[in-house]
Amino acid sequence: MRKTVPGATGMTSAPALTSGGALFLGGRMESLASGVESRFWSYVDKAGKEACWLWRGGLTSPGWHGKYNLVYADGERVSMTASRVAWLLTNGSVPQDLCVCHRCDNPRCVNPRHLCLMTREENTRDRDLKGRQARGSRVGSAELTESKVRYIKQRLRRGIYQWVLARQFGVSKSCIQHISSEKSWAWLT
Numbered sequence: 258m259r260k261t262v263p264g265a266t267g268m269t270s271a272p273a274l275t276s277g278g279a280l281f282l283g284g285r286m287e288s289l290a291s292g293v294e295s296r297f298w299s300y301v302d303k304a305g306k307e308a309c310w311l312w313r314g315g316l317t318s319p320g321w322h323g324k325y326n327l328v329y330a331d332g333e334r335v336s337m338t339a340s341r342v343a344w345l346l347t348n349g350s351v352p353q354d355l356c357v358c359h360r361c362d363n364p365r366c367v368n369p370r371h372l373c374l375m376t377r378e379e380n381t382r383d384r385d386l387k388g389r390q391a392r393g394s395r396v397g398s399a400e401l402t403e404s405k406v407r408y409i410k411q412r413l414r415r416g417i418y419q420w421v422l423a424r425q426f427g428v429s430k431s432c433i434q435h436i437s438s439e440k441s442w443a444w445l446t
């Protein structure tokens with residue numbers, strides 16, 4: 258069946274991100290209708306190889322993410338986020354139960370170089386963190402705690418950009434660099 262509910266199995270531990278066996282939503286390139294790929298990219302403003310590529314098509318409600326109706330060869334349409342489609346078109350499949358997330362923290366971006374995979378659990382934690390920041394509890398002087406550093410290390414392993422984490426936690430980029438290179442907090446895993 259193609260219309261598996263994403264994350265319906267209730268993920269509790271991080272899967273190996275390299276296991277490409279399971280496919281999400283039957284997302285196989287070869288079963289897509291012809292012309293889908295060029296039509297999708299025609300909605301994308303490709304600013305430059307390393308820049309954010311902004312989605313110019315329809316948006317999800319309340320409008321944070323791009324939205325695209327993927328059309329399969331048999332005529333079936335499946336609505337998914339534009340970043341998910343960008344991942345699928347670039348990599349051939351989307352592993353089951355994983356979320357396609359933004360290394361650049363720009364929800365409208367569909368540059369495949371800026372996309373990464375996270376578990377639903379990680380994605381929910383990210384959203385909670387951003388919600389707290391939006392309510393104004395971000396502290397400029399930013400003391401890092403062990404749990405925050407653990408979170409930062411995990412996100413670095415997923416490919417989230419250092420400057421995004423620095424901004425999220427209100428610390429300098431060199432502070433994140435030191436965590437990345439294990440000049441500080443090396444004992445934490």
Ligand SMILES: [Zn+2]
Nearest residue numbers: 309361366371
């Ligand atoms: Zn981007």
